[in-house]
Amino acid sequence: MLRLEEAFRDEPALAARWRAAAPYPHLVLDDVAAPDALPTLIEMLEEEPVERYEGDIFVFDATAPEPRTTELRALREDLSRLLAPVLSRITGRPVVRADLRAYAYRVGHYLLPHSDHQEGLARALAFAWYLPTPEPPVGGELELYRCELAAGEITSVASAQLIEPRPNRLVVFEVGDASLHQVREVLAGLRLSLAGWFYP
């Protein structure tokens, strides 16, 4: 269903883009799936229960960490099978499996700056695949920061990249101490994505 091969055809070029990307290694790929695959994908997500999650750094609606429907579990396995080998070659970070949740950022939802890096979780690569919505979001951009660190602590921060959540766009970035990023507050519309991490 996903047919992602086309977007990843030129691996040497993607590897070069990955290495050159600032403020830390990342890729932004548009039109990653065949357009006719997207309605089926959206239809499938409608079957998956969504709950509101709220913490000091986030407010959003999302599916549970472990997919409830067999369809979403199958999609997670498809993504792992299709993308883990190619991302391992492009990024130089050997990964074999992914987790996956669907996220719905509605008006007023956000995810404040954080790095995704947590001891013991082994997250190697983060990804977000943006989906079409009936009302495209205003805001909801993925913002990447350039950080300086001393003794593992961030000592300075500057905004470096703003990535629009365009439908059928896939963003992949390296997870580390300095991979500070946020999802800007959605000011209107709806931002839908499938997102998660790849693991060794």
Next chain:
Amino acid sequence: MTTTLEQLFGARTMTIVPEVVDATTAADLRRRFERAGYERYGLLDRGSYDVLLDPAEPALIGRLVELARTQSGRALVVTEARVLRLRPGDYLLAHHDRPRDGLPLELVLDLSPSAVPGAEVHYRRRGKVVFRVETTPGALAIVERGPSVTCNHTYVSKLHASAEVVRLVLLLQDATT
């Protein structure tokens, strides 16, 4: 030295005293804080806000300490004082907050010009919110801290473009310690 359950879990006092200062006094204070000069805190993995340390407002602070003494029955002295100003997009995260030894009282006086929906102070125990302080101009929150209680100031939505949240935050310890 032994540690009691009370010392471990703390936060027995969590209360809000309304109308401690009126709108005119709050506006005067905001002007004085502005003149004294805020500094911007911008380590975004922890917080984004303006801060003024040790505001020179002895009369107001003395009045608040007296209120806290009356509420708690404890003899207290100020060990930390700061003014926080949050505008749309600002926040203070829980891991920016330091654990507090003993059972100090934290006082949060709301000097905001008007209520801002969703802009709250959250006190958490083991990550769970146990006390929410909404933006209520003129109100004073009195919260007993302790090693297991952390605090965060929630994100101020950009949907409220003119929002301004101003909080005088005091930490009070027992006078004898």
